């Protein structure tokens with residue numbers, strides 16, 4: 565009898581743990597890698613390669629970096645629909661810029677180890693980010709940086725898929741487990757996800773300056789972290805909340 569009771573309890577615990585496995589989705593730029601600090605240097609290198617004759621390359625790189633950062637603002641980063649590749653991004657110059665940017669990007673907070681640890685704990689870890697201005701470039705950069713093969717799945721929205729379609733694709737493929745969505749641009753969360761979505765804003769200083777109170781007020785189940793490893797505290801907190 566006692567044995568039965570103990571085994572039932574253990575089974576219960578196991579079922580409970582299985583239920584608590586989550587889908588953890590990570591954005592890429594500004595969340596897993598710092599690909600912002602190097603934007604200007606990547607432009608300088610691209611100018612060096614394609615416009616060697618151009619004077620004041622440092623100045624032009626600064627101007628181009630400012631323009632690029634302008635497109636990082638909330639108004640542009642919503643990915644509600646499907647955006648076509650702008651024609652000028654077909655120029656070799658921009659491909660070189662992205663490639664130089666990929667080479668110069670650095671992982672944040674030992675992010676690769678973090679992904680491995682989350683998977684060890686049984687979570688499904690996916691890459692969930694927006695396409696770059698050049699088709700296929702996000703996948704290419706994920707591969708170059710050594711992140712691609714760490715994920716259980718890689719989902720890129722913004723071109724073929726809108727952000728909402730991408731979310732429902734995850735639901736279709738991986739079920740209704742808690743979806744923990746980590747991104748440095750919290751305005752993407754507004755009106756997206758479902759009841760069982762937990763939103764984690766990773767505070768990345770270079771994009772955090774665009775975050776306003778009125779954006780955060782529109783997001784339910786919001787968690788804020790300044791260190792990627794705090795995701796484990798968030799997961800623990802969610803587990804506790806769901807138990808009660």
Ligand SMILES: [Mg+2]
Nearest residue numbers: 591593594748
């Ligand atoms: Mg980002």
